[in-house]
Amino acid sequence: MDADSRLSRWETRSEVPLFAASLVFLGSYAVQVLARGLPGVWHDLTLAVILATWALFVADYAIRWRLSGDPPRPSYVRHHLLDTVVVLLPLLRPLRVVRLYDAIQRRRDEPRLSLYGRVIAYAGTSAVLLGFAGALAVYQQERDAPGATIRTFGDSVWWTASTLTTVGYGDITPVTAVGRTIATGMMIGGLALLGAVTGAFSSWLIQVFTRDDERPPAR
Incomplete structure (x- = not known):
């Protein structure tokens, strides 16, 4: 199996769970910002969720890098600039909605x-x-x-x-x-x-x- 097909399979399988994780990240961040009087245990819990989902995004980026077949050099960053920015600034993950649609569409014959x-x-x-x-x-x-x-x-x-x-x-x-x-x-x-x-x-x-x-x- 070539690198393109492995990467395509990974994107198809992971994009929906990652989008759900991005909503969890956004929700936890919203609680951190809006609930200023949050008890310490809940504050720590939401912070742990934020860090865990962020680590998940980083792991996904590393896996895509590995499956792409590109050597570990700056060319991958240049060719996947949006993915790189989203890892550094996870609040921008909504910009990957088009990737979510593309991953779902691969499972269907024609666009809805x-x-x-x-x-x-x-x-x-x-x-x-x-x-x-x-x-x-x-x-x-x-x-x-x-x-x-x-x-x-x-x-x-x-x-x-x-x-x-x-x-x-x-x-x-x-x-x-x-x-x-x-x-x-x-x-x-x-x-x-x-x-x-x-x-x-x-x-x-x-x-x-x-x-x-x-x-x-x-x-």
Whole structure:
């Protein structure tokens, strides 16, 4: 069995459990951030879950590296940049939703959704999960910062929604260096996801109108 087929089998089998693990990671991180008065034992438990799932992501990355057949050199990192970033910043794992769909689709003969539907579903799911993760991360950095305008999680969610949709009211903004770094990443992600949805919808409209124009005139 060649390296490509072994890697493909591993991705098909592991992508769904890893996506479930990423939701567990996100949920545990949310408890850590939002439940500030959490008893010590529960705090330690959620921290252990976060570290365990993170270790699982690292192990998966190492296995993919091994099965790819690439030698252990920087070329693997360059060719799998998203996977590398996700291992370093596991809150970005929602961006791998497209890999989850691809792994599920290998078990079926035909796609359940059209191309445009798949793009919109992927972008929408990514925006929700990425927005929630970003809101948690920004809230954690900003809530106790001097002069911060993001004091509650609701403030952070409002800021996240305006940032991802590229509206940017400016009434609430991060003041810390880490918060602004996260904001920059979310701006880029929002532009990319919005562009994907807009492009898919526009292409679908063009296809529909093209079919209408090609219909023979009614007699």
